[in-house]
Amino acid sequence: MSIGIRGKWVIAYDGAEHRLLRDGVVVTEGNRIKHVGRSYRGDVDRWIDASHHVVIPGMICTHTLASTAPKDKSFIDDTGARHFYMSSLGENLTALGRSIRPDDYHVFARYSVAELLRSGCTTMLEIGMVSTLGAEAAVEHIGELGIRAVEGRNIEDGRWARSQGANLETEWLGLEHGMRLLDEAERFVKKYDGALEGRLIAALYPSTVDKVSGPLQKAVREKADELKCPVSIHAAQWVVEFQNMLRMYRRTPIEYLGDTGLLGPDLVIGHGWAVAGHPLLAYPAVGGGDLGLLAKNGATVSHDPLVFTKRGNKMHSHSAYLAAGVNVSIGCDTSPQDMLNEMRLASYMSKVADWSCFSGSAREVFTSATLGGARGIGREDLGRIAPGALADIAVVDMETMNNVPCRDPVKNLVNSATRQDVELVIVNGELVVEEGVLLTIDEEKLVRQVQKTTEAIWDRIPENHYLRQTSDEVSPQSFKPWNGD
Ligand SMILES: [Zn+2]
CATH class of the missing domain: 2.30.40.10 (Urease, subunit C, domain 1)
Known part of the structure; x- marks a missing residue:
């Protein structure tokens, strides 16, 4: 046609x-x-x-967790954990995540893709669906909804565990565990790369910099070089991770990625804001710092402002990364998944960070949302009209x-x-x-499914919260209930 x-x-x-x-x-x-x-x-x-x-x-969203992100809406806003420097990771998000049932992932995944398409996004780098839904179902949803997707299976050989109180540390599960997941991830790449008339781009997803050991990071690097596929990892995403990396290795998350060789032009880092020199970390950047290292190795940072802005955290300045020579793309990470909204926030947060109207210009953030994302996933035929x-x-x-x-x-x-x-x-x-309507799915039906699914998840929170708190205790309603008397 x-x-x-x-x-x-x-x-x-x-x-x-x-x-x-x-x-x-x-x-x-x-x-x-x-x-x-x-x-x-x-x-x-x-x-x-x-x-x-x-x-x-079409815009390229370089970070989304489609099968889980919608759970955040109407819940994580105005919440966080002070002892985790306002992050919801390791606390509320854990309880929410554990309250999701297998069928819920399907509803959320379809809703997320629908949201992204409606915001003018045509390619998503999606993390999680292959693991939560299974490869076949994930590919089926992508096929049906019509988006272009970068997909892969999660790889890790560690998990977060509390040693005491809120002390979150990495518990290592053994390299063998990670190598098994790497084998599965490789099978996914070989089977699905180029599927759906080229709409499926297969990738390797080591989960987070502090849950993937040095030897496993090196193995992922070798495999990515062999398979010639994009790689994405969570790194420099919260203060606790930054500090744990310093304690485990005496290296910042970005420095450690450099040490293992994972840091390269095929790597997309979600979220890459907790870097040396960031005011929240009080850790000085020396000799070019983390930004210099990112630029030197040609890695891409996925700037996903909404989820962090809600916590009072932020990438310090979109423009400062660009000025340092870092390739910056834009992603979503939480719901609403709306690339227009993320561009707006990326622009405004950058201006606020730099106290400057020139920072985070429309030209810069639109380029990040298109060409920046395309470079991140190694595609010169996306993100441009040519x-x-x-x-x-x-x-x-x-x-x-x-x-x-x-x-x-x-x-x-x-x-x-x-x-x-x-x-x-x-x-x-x-x-x-x-005409503003998705042709590939019944939107009204989807909306009803999402509401019903999530109401059941909120009811299950007490079973899964480590302090047995209810939804209203974890995330109080904005106004106290009133019975009308
Ligand atoms: Zn993320």
């Missing part, structure tokens, strides 16, 4: 950077972009009028209550657009969202 889109604006790629094309035409044929320019003489199967819209490359690139495109209405007046559509995308303005989404040359 071929599609032609006539847009008021097209964010086109000139081979080096995004450019603003006024009154442009984008033509797709099959799963590729065939033509970008001011006019097109040939025939297409279908013309799309985007006369008050901006045509953008002949030969894959036909992953979003069309956003700029003549809506949110977006008028529009002079600069990129500034409006970052500062005022919402999911409701995303009118059309194309993945791999196929329409998946039209």
Whole structure:
């Protein structure tokens, strides 16, 4: 099938950077972009009028945990653990996670993908589905919903355990345990890479820097070099992990990744904010620090601002990473999973961090959400509108209550657009969202399923909280209940 889109604006790629094309035409044929320019003489199967819209490359979310993230909504907000420097990891999230039943993962996974597509995201680096749903079901959901996905199986040889009170430490399970998971992960890559007409990109997912031992990190590096696939790991994601790494190895999380060789151009680090020099850590950066190391090794950081902003934590400055030469992409991690919202927060948090209007510009964060993500997963045919690139495109209405007046559509995308303005989404040359409605799933039914599923999870919290607390104790309602008398 071929599609032609006539847009008021097209964010086109000139081979080096995004450019603003006024009154442009984008033509797709099959799963590729065939033509970008001011006019097109040939025939297409279908013309799309985007006369008050901006045509953008589909965004790339480089961090999402689709089968579990929706549990966060209406629960983790305004909560956290002071003894963990406000993080919910190791406390509330553990109880919530343990309250999920196997069927719930399916509902959440489908909802997450739906949310992402509706926000103009066409590729997600998703961590967890293959482990929670099993490979076959995960691939089936991705196939049905129509997104492009980077997927893999989790690999680790450690787990977090409390030695006393809230002292969270790594308990090692033995290298053999990790090597078994690495074997399974390799089988997944060999079986599924390129599946779903190329929509499935297989990857290796060592879980977190403090749950994957040095020898296992080295083994993952060797395997990634052999399989030539992307790798993603959680690192520099909370204060406790940063301090535990210093105590275990006398190295920061990023330095340790450098020591084991895992730090390379194929590595996407979620979340990479707890780095030497960050004000919350009081640990000085010397000799270029962690940012210098990230830049030197060409690794990518997934900046996922929402989940951390809610805790009062943040990556210190999006722009500072870019200025240090680090490739920065954007991801979601928590619900709502909305790339427009994440771009906005990335921009604003960077400005606040630097006390500067110039920091976190729309140009910077939009580039991170597209080209930055593509570089992270090693794909020069994604995140851009150019002949030969894959036909992953979003069309956003700029003549809506949110977006008028529009002079600069990129500034409006970052500062005022919402999911409701995303009118059309194309993945791999196929329409998946039209007139703002997902074509691949019954949205109303999905919404009802998510509410019902999560109500049951909240009821199960006391069975799974280490202090036997209820949902309302862990996450109090904003206002006290009132019976009306
Ligand atoms: Zn994460």
